[in-house]
Amino acid sequence: MSDHLLEHVRPYLDRDPAERIAYVRAPRWIGHQVAQRGHERLADLLARPPSLRTQGLMLVGPYANGKTMIAERFAVEHLRRSSEQRLWMIQTREGAGLGHFYGSILQALRAPGGDLHDVNRKAEQLDHLLATLKPRMLIFDEFHNALRGRTRDLEAVFAFLRRIGRQYDISPVLIGEVAIYDFINTTSEMASRFDLFAVPRWQYNEEYLMLLDSLEAVLPLARASDLSDERLARRIFNLSEGLIGEIVAIVTKAVIAAIRSGAERVTKASLDRLHYLPISQRRNTPMREELL
Incomplete structure (x- = not known):
């Protein structure tokens, strides 16, 4: 029966x-084909050789379609298999500017955030942590939260993503809605740094x-x-x-x-x-x- x-x-x-x-x-993991292919792309990115110009990845699709679960499951499996943590998941805060963005990363790294408006202090703290922890991948969930500011705020966030690749050999993974794809492809310079993995409706x-x-x-x-x-x-x-x-x-x-x-x-x-x-x-x- x-x-x-x-x-x-x-x-x-x-x-x-x-x-x-x-x-x-x-909650339960559903290992469907799109999720499995997503894990393959993330695994390839994590296993890449060192580079001065790292490649990133966008996981883009509509809300409620499993993007975060794909990344979280990959992160959990990595922690189970590896003796050394090489990736961190970051919940991107709502709010414009580098202060909010740096705060998201510091929180994920379990560091005190301090004064939201002291951006230079946060940058120094973050540089110290990245040099010490040596992550190979930072996964920014709901990255579209960082795209709601002024043009100069967005330029500063994108400059940071470029710098962590050059200075710390980190590949950024951006998860969220189609706005991410639109903003990344605004310039050829950013578009050349990110591959797309689409998570479309079924x-x-x-x-x-x-x-x-x-x-x-x-x-x-x-x-x-x-x-x-x-x-x-x-x-x-x-x-x-x-x-x-x-x-x-x-x-x-x-x-x-x-x-x-x-x-x-x-x-x-x-x-x-x-x-x-x-x-x-x-x-x-x-x-x-x-x-x-």
């Missing part, structure tokens, strides 16, 4: 509903159906739902608008509802009962009008 589940998932069918729901809600194809099969195999329902069947797969795809974060959210909500109701499987009718709204439709909904 549980042949549709992976072997390590089947014992969860004997747990109480609260434990099963907690397991369903837990298409309704065999790879998407395989993703649904993978999800069904790790979410403990006693009965098979056949998520990759045309009616269910098409419904999930339309609701998610091709975003993997939304695909996982929809399936997760449907599985939790199936556990609570005792149905133990997802159907098109149970999907409809979720009343799930695609992201593009949430701005002008009757529910929003009730909030005014």
